[in-house]
Amino acid sequence: MIRAIHYATGGAIEIRLKGGVITAIEAVPEGGADAPEELPIAAPGLVDLQINGYQGRDFNQLPLSAASVSECIRLLWAQGVTACYPTVITNDADAIEQAVAAIADACDSDPLMNGCIAGIHLEGPFISPEDGARGAHDRRHVRPPDWELFSRWQRASGGRIKIVTLSPDWPESREFIRRCAASGVIASIGHTSATSEQIREAVEAGARMSTHLGNGAHLMLPRHPNYLWEQLADDRLWCCLIADGFHLPEQFLKVALRVKGHKALLVSDAVALAGMEPGGYETPVGGRVVLTPEGRLYLAGNPLMLAGSASMLTAGVAHLTNGGLAEWPEAWNMASVRPAALMGLPSAFGLTPGAPADLVLLRRSLDGRAEIEQTFKSGVRVY
Template identity: 60%
Template structure:
């Protein structure tokens, strides 16, 4: 395939063999022919649903997982972590089993689902930090219960978001780390010392930092400052232009540097047309033509994210918070590197040929083609 390297801006030819990048060579003699950009496939650590489909529907159907996996190719997402949020013990177990079953039955799903993200129920019960999670299901971390869910998932739970305010948290975090599961701090009302104890025990990431928080906080100290200041924590941001102001995005990027990552945290209405909807989580909501999703009776309260990673990449680049290449890395190579998956190699020989061809007009990104292990899985006319 041919295109403009997303980092160097040089025309290149990418040669693929057996699902891997065999070589990348300069493309010469092209004159003025217009070429698309080529970048590594996007990796989203937190997706709740897409195109009206929701991983948190009870019961979750295996076919839904497969359909979402294939649909995400149109957004340049070649690997992702379906996210299961706070629910009853039985509903979480059933969702884990459904995702595992979908992966076993569909090779495309197996290749696309890099792991499962369990967001809750071990989070803060407080209004504000709890977000839209159901209060009646929130509980302290319990290792035996987690083992039950991990068994249902057949070992696929790779990320757990929790609040370290629970006394049981440090021991639970240490057990997760020993078993190879990433612990992320989120939906928390934890004190600063509790966050430090969590990091010492093995917590390594912040879930959508700046969101899932109290409306009012002490100016300092508080749990957002503490996570920003902790050099051990990688940080995930929702950069859709609605969840976080530009000032916060700038500060977070400066504080975290190469440990800054983008997530969509997209709900089922991502990819859907503007209009009014009735969600099983959130109730009556409005998706505006500008892309903002809010409660129908209060436009000031967000009802989740309705945008995919390319939206966040475009927002960061258009507002000149970071260059396009860095924003793309924040949603591809960095999450891959953090999770230790092969696509961390990016666009280099020997890396998986998970690639995306796209256009960038300075404001918006348009996906033209997506490739999974060298196979074209989505195509769009220029």
């Protein structure tokens, strides 16, 4: 039995767990619990749809071992993450195959790990080769969508690739997206130079998501139309946002939250340098990068070009809340039950009887950040 404060209602509750699920949630009568300030907050576990690594463990660093993948997932438990989609980015065909196979090995070696790794996010190599839109991805390995090649990677992953980020401006994109949709893989628009018409065609073909909208984009765009407006305006697209305070200005975040509503999601896009000391680093994808004391990560040769995020989902929740862009429970939902709902995970039911016991106990610090005290996955306390 867990006694805590409900993250959304603010009321004291008792949570009962059995067999990996929440069996009951009951309100604690006034005077029947510890003082509210002594109780932790109970909230659904975080679900990260886009994460490249953490604390020196990199899903794109070869050779990648199952042990390294598992170590990274265990470190994420301390950040309140109970499900994630390790992200493998643009690289040569063999490197991608090796990376997804190692992630699959980690899943096969441990049932708990298999539950925490809800799928793999393949970000590239089917993206735009243009500067700006390509971001920090290596242009040498960018290529048009290729279903046979993707199927090879999918076999190596044991069918675990659940999200593919691509640019719809390739002639092959529309048919590729149709095949993704038919096979249960979410095609996500990102790192694109597509026209508005190509965006619309991609959505008609089955694209369902926008990858870190507002990033992986040209520095200069036509006033209108452009691919940002088109994705914001299409109600069928879920919208992923990096709210670390560096990737997007508050004005963009505010607009995206208002127009997307319940389809606005937070992702970390964290790379292996998240949780590391500030300084210069050499990375396997992107080369030389700099991590500032404030947490901004950029390419050493181009300070204007971000090289991923060094912040976790809890930082995004705090940024939205501290900026008055969302109430804390709403911001937490954007990083937990909402991404779970998009991906069809049972944890989308959150703190309700019958839902998986994927939850965290936390306290909020003075700067608004969540300090994770305990993390439960399928009823097992993993942190």
